[in-house]
Amino acid sequence: MKITFYGSSLLSSYWNGAATYYRGILSQLAQRGHQIHFYEPDAFERQQHRDIDPPEWARVTVYQATPEGLRSVLDQAGNADIVVKASGVxxxxxxxxxxxxxxAAPDALRIYWDVDAAATLEEIAGTPDHPLRRRLPEFDLVLTYGGGPPVVSHYEQLGARRCVPIYNALDPATHHPVAPDPRFSADLSFLANRLPDREARVEEFFLRAAAALPDRSFLLGGNGWETKAMPANVRLLGHVGTRDHNAFNCTPSAVLNVARDSMANVGFSPATRVFEAAGAAACLITDAWEGIELFLTPDTEVLVARDGQDVAEHVRSLTPERAHGIGQAGLARVLAEHTYAHRGAEADRLLRSAVAGKRETVAA
Known part of the structure; x- marks a missing residue:
């Protein structure tokens, strides 16, 4: 089937954490016979910071971020079997x-694909005239990359016909163990862009831990942190392209995940970084959120921290042998249950069934 997808960017992860999710899901759908056409705006300098060239499995159109550019690509929406509007373009x-x-064509499946559902729901819940909330019941399907039962229930209460989580996952061909790289040596590393709804949690889980362990080394990658006050033992990297993610995850003693406020509050929302780190056999420390055990088992496949003090204690007590064991156990778990091949098969079944149902309804 022909899938027209309007998203932030397939080609660049620059200020675009959804890139690896798009790539993982859509490449798997292409392997299952779907024709993917991805439309992304030339915005936020993403085209100047591409991680990949246009892939063989998708046609990519970059349009000017102007009203004229938008009109030129929306004209193509009527040519697809499935039309997707992603959140956060x-x-x-x-x-x-x-x-x-x-x-969209009358018999086309119309999907709203939310890659930050908790934040979207917070935005539209108190705004009845918000365009998405007003027209939400017209979408045939809402897909999310996390959120579990709380997000599904919230979307349905707002009028969604159907909401299904398609969780992010691991692409083993892209994220896997590699040799350590001295550029990324540290006792604890953390990779994330500086965002308002995560900064306080980064202060608690990463910077507080660093301050408590002045004799240990901490490494912070991502955009926006250069103006943030840091303990002396924190080294800043700036943007880390996806080509360096494996070495970033494999080199330090442990890697930290910190959820954004909205995702931590809702739960059931593992960040892409969780699967990337586990796929590289990193010893992962994550902040606590509901549902973690659905993806990785605490204490054996991942270490869970309630606050910065817990993070500091994990780092202080971690031995190379224990870090290695946790990393290997996490890798085995995600390979067995949480690859994009698993998610692609799930999405393919869902889409084919939904398209058939839509066509039957329209024909009747």
């Missing part, structure tokens, strides 16, 4: 919602 999000719903 960053420019013309409201217009894309309207355009996808208005221009």
């Amino acid at each position: 960053g420019v013309f999000d409201d217009e894309l919602v309207e355009g996808v719903l208005d221009r």
Whole structure:
């Protein structure tokens, strides 16, 4: 089937944490016979920081972030069996919602694919005239990359016909163990862009731990941190491209995951970094959130911290042997249950069934 997908960027992970999720899911759908056409705006300098060239498995159109550029690509919405509007494109999000719903073919499956559901729901819940909330019941399907039962229930209460989580996962061909790289040596590393709804948790789980362990080394990668006050034992890297993620995860003694406020509050929302780190056999320390055991088992496949003091204690007591054992156990778990091949098969079954149901309804 032909899938037209309007998202932030397939080609660049620059200020775009959804890139690896898009790549993992859509490449698997392409392997299952779907024709993917991805439309992304030329915005936020992403095209100047590409991680990949246009892949063989998808056609990619980069459009100008102008009203004229938007109109030129929305005209293509009527040519697909499945039309997807992803959350967080960053420019013309409201217009894309309207355009996808208005221009899709009558028998096409219309999907809102939310890569930050907790934040989206918080935004639209108190705004009845928000374009997405107003037109949400017109989408045939809402897909999310996390959130579990709380997000499904919330979306259905707001009028979604159906909401299904398709969790992010591991692409073993992209993220896997590699040799250590001295550039990324540290006792604890953390990779994330600086965002308002995560900063306080980064202060608690990462910076507080660093301050408590002045004799240990901490490494922080991601955009936006250069103006943030840091303990002396924290080294800043700036943007870390996806090509360096394996070495970033394999080299330090442990790697930290810190959820954004909204995802931590809702739970059932493992970040892409969780699977990338586990796929590289890193010893992962994550902040505590509901549902972690559905993906990795605490104390054997991942270490869980309630606060910065817990993080510091994990780092202080971690031996090379224990770190290695946790990393190997986490790798085995995600390979067995949480690869994009697993998610792609799930999404393929769901989409084919939904398209068939839509066509039957329209024909009747």
